[in-house]
Amino acid sequence: MEETTLYKSEVLRNFCAGILIKAGLKEDDAGVIADSLICAELRGVKSHGIVRLSTYMERLEKGVLSIDKGIEFERKNGAVALLNANNTFGQIAGYKAMNTAVDIAKTYGVAMVGVKNSNHFGIASYYSMIALESDMIGIVTTHSSPAIAPYGTVVPLLGTNPISIAVPVSNGKPIVLDMSMSTVARGKIRYSALKGEEIPEGWGLDSEGNQTTDPDEVLDGGSLVPIGGVKGSGLALIVDILCSVLTNNCLTGEVKNITDMSGPSRTGHMFCAVNVASFIGTDLFRNNVSQVANQIKSLDAVKDNTVYLPGEIEYNLEEKRKKEGIPVEQKVVELLNGLANRYNLPTL
C-alpha cells in the first residue's frame, strides 16, 4: 500500500478551486472543475480525481486548452442543443450541457445536448447524477483517445468511450452505472507493466490482434479488449458517432489523449435527460426502482458475497469519505504542492 494522508473533502476542493482561480478561471467555473475532481475522489475513482489537476494546468499553461473564448450554444432546436466548448475545460461545458438538458426535459420530457471542441470532463457520473436532483434519468457519454480496435482490425482507433446512466430511487442510493467499453481500464494494464506482472487473458491484445498476457505487448501498439468483443467495439463506435460526428467535432480516432500536448484534444460529449414524470408518476417510479433494487439485493449471492447495485459501492464510499476524509497518496500531495508553489498559494 502507498502511504496516504487523510484530507477533508472541503480542503481538497478549495485547494483545487484556488489554483484554478489563480490561473484565471471564474469562481463558479473553478468550483465546478474542483467538484468533479472531488466527486471522483469521494467515489474511489482516483484516476479521475485530483491527480488530473496537474495535467489540466499543464494544458492550460501550454495553451492547448484555453479559457479565453468560453462556451457558447451553436444550436438550440426544441429538445436538442449543441454547445461549442471553444476548447475550454470539459467540466465547464459538461456542467452547462447537463443542466441545460435537465431544463429542456422539464418542458419536453427528454433532451439531448451535444458538446464539441471540449476537453477531458473528469468522471462521467458527476454529470449523470445532476439529473437525479430533478427526478430525471441522466445519460452521459464521451469519446476518448484511441484504445480499442474496431472489431476484426488490429488498430486501436476507438476510445474506451465511457457511458454513465443515473436512475433516481426512493431509498437514497441511486442506481449509477459508470462504465467504459473496455474489459479493464488501461491504467490497470500500465500498473501490471510497472510491476512486471502478467495480465489475465481477456484484458489486452497485441499489435496483431492476438490475446496476450504480456502488458507491454498491449501498451506497445496493441489494444484493449472490448466487452463482448464485437459488441463492445460496436458500442464504442456508436458512442464516437454520437459524441463526435453528430456534434460536428472531429472524426473517429482524431481525439487526443489528455497527456498529448501537441494541440487541442477535440473531445466531444453527449448529455441526455429523461424526465420520469413524462412517463409515470415520479413517486411510483422511484418506489418501483427501489423495489427492483431491494429484490436484487435479496437474491442468493455467488459464494455468500454481498450483492451491490451499480454505483452502490461508490455511494457507500462517498458517505464514508465525506465523514472521514479522502486518502491522498504522498506522491499526489507532492504533485499538488508543486502546483501550489507555482501559483504562489499555500501548500496542502
Add this chain to the structure above:
Amino acid sequence: MEETTLYKSEVLRNFCAGILIKAGLKEDDAGVIADSLICAELRGVKSHGIVRLSTYMERLEKGVLSIDKGIEFERKNGAVALLNANNTFGQIAGYKAMNTAVDIAKTYGVAMVGVKNSNHFGIASYYSMIALESDMIGIVTTHSSPAIAPYGTVVPLLGTNPISIAVPVSNGKPIVLDMSMSTVARGKIRYSALKGEEIPEGWGLDSEGNQTTDPDEVLDGGSLVPIGGVKGSGLALIVDILCSVLTNNCLTGEVKNITDMSGPSRTGHMFCAVNVASFIGTDLFRNNVSQVANQIKSLDAVKDNTVYLPGEIEYNLEEKRKKEGIPVEQKVVELLNGLANRYNLPTL
C-alpha cells in the same frame, strides 16, 4: 447442414400475412408482423424469423396474446409518448411507436416513445432502421425473459435485453448495431446441449455462479454470462428500467418468455429517434459517418480477414437473399404448412 428450400421473400411474406389475416388481424397489421419476420430471415437472424409465427399463433389462439383492444396512447407530452399495447403483437405496437418517435423528432429533434403491455416484437433492427428513412438515428431496446443474473448473484432475473442502434450513411450500407447483453444467445447453448457438446468458457454459469463448459448446467438453473461481467449486467438492468419500470409495465423479472403460455408476457420496449438535422447538416453527417466507416474498412485486419462494420454482414446477406431467395429448413416448412392446414390456406 439441414436440408433447406429457397423461397422468394414475397412468397414467405404473403404466406405469413395470409395466416395472420385469416386469424383476424387487419391487413396493415398483418403486413407489419410479416415484414418483421422476413426482415429477420433476410438478415440471417432466423431465430427471430418465420419460425416464430407458430408460437405467435399459439399465443393468439390460447388468448394469452389478444388483438381485441388494439394499441392506444396513454400519454403524449412534448417529445415523449407512452403507448399501451393492450397485449397485442409487439410488432404492431413497435411499428407505431417507432414511427411516432420519428414524427415527434421531426419537430423536437429527439423523441422517446415507451411501450407497455406488449409482446415479443421480433428483430430489434427492424424498428431502429425505420429512423434511417428520415435521416435519423434510431435507438430501440426491449427487455426479455430472465436469463442473466444481476452481478454477484446466482439468479437469472434480467433478460438478455437487446439494443439496436441504426445510423444513416451516404454509401448505402447503414451502420446497424443489434446486440444483446449476453456473451452468446441462449439458442447457441441449447444447440450445444442438443448435440452433447461442451461450450467454451465464458458463455454460461451454473446455478452457483461458477463458469461451466457443460451446457446442461447453464440451462438447468444457471445463467448466461453478460458482456463484460458487471458491465453487461448493469446495462441489462438499465434496459429493464427503461423498458419496463419507466413505462409502468411490470417489475424486473416478471416478463414472460414467448413460449410461456401461462398468461400475457408483459413485455415493454423503448424507442428513440434522434433527428440528425437538429445537430448538423444531414449530408455532412452521412458523409462523415461514411468516411469513418471507410477508414475502419481500410484498417489492417486481424490475420488478413475482411473487416465488417456493425450490420454490414446482415446488409450483404439481405441483398443476396432478396435476389436469390430465403433458405428455409424442411422442419420449418412443415411447421408453417401445419399452420396453413389449420387455417385452411394453401401450403408453401
